[in-house]
Amino acid sequence: MPAARAARRLPPTRNDADTVATMLAWQEDLETGIDVIDGQHRRIVDMINQLEAARRAGVQATTMEVLDELVDYTLSHFAFEESLMEQAGYPFSAAHRRVHEVFARRVQDYRLRFEAGEDILDELRAMLSRWLFNHIRGDDKAYSETVKRHLNAITRSPAHAGWLGRTMQRLFH
Structure with missing residues (x-):
């Protein structure tokens, strides 16, 4: 990336009092x-807040780095979540995967628009927070009870007794 582009400043931001009001809070x-899963969701909320902080700092390259990290982490979270649903036999896992795919395409479109110089960050942040929480x-x-039952069955099975069962209990409960 050329140095002139990397240092390009974003439009002016609101004052610091507005920053606190616009940061997402876990509920x-x-x-x-x-x-x-809850830990991964919290991390995504934190990353959306980091995106807002980077936007307020006003350097496009930093904002792009945070956006790329957010996209990568979210895609890995989706893969993990989809794997859990499939292993648990959740009947709507294919539909859930399609929801993830549509969302990933939307975010990629925003990323490309931002890379092209369009000021999309307020719109993106609003979409991310609304979509994530909904x-x-x-x-x-909807899938959580099915996955929890599956994980409980695994951790209680004789094949998963001992350290593996305890590790799974710590990770998933």
């Missing part, structure tokens, strides 16, 4: 009851 109703409260909570 209890977002808990799925699956610790590893997705967790709806789609993710």
Whole structure:
């Protein structure tokens, strides 16, 4: 990336008092009851907040790095979540995967627009937070009971007794 482009400043931002008001906060109703998934969701919320902080710092290259990290992490989270659903036999895992795919395409479109110089960050942040919270409260909570039952069955089976069972209990409960 050329130095002139890397140092390009983004449009002016609101004052610091607005920053606190616009940062996302984790809410209890977002808990799925699956610790590893909840931890990943919290990390995504943190990354959306990092995207906002990078935007406020005003350097496009830094913002792009945070956006790329957010996209990569979210895609790996989706793969992990989809694997859990499939292993648990969740009947709507294919539909859930399609929701993830549509979302990933939308975010990629935003990324390309940003890379082309379009000021999309406020719109992107609003979409990310709205989509994430609605997705967790709806789609993710819908699979959580099926996955928890499956994980409980695995950790209670004789084949998973001992250290493996204890490790799975710590990761998923």
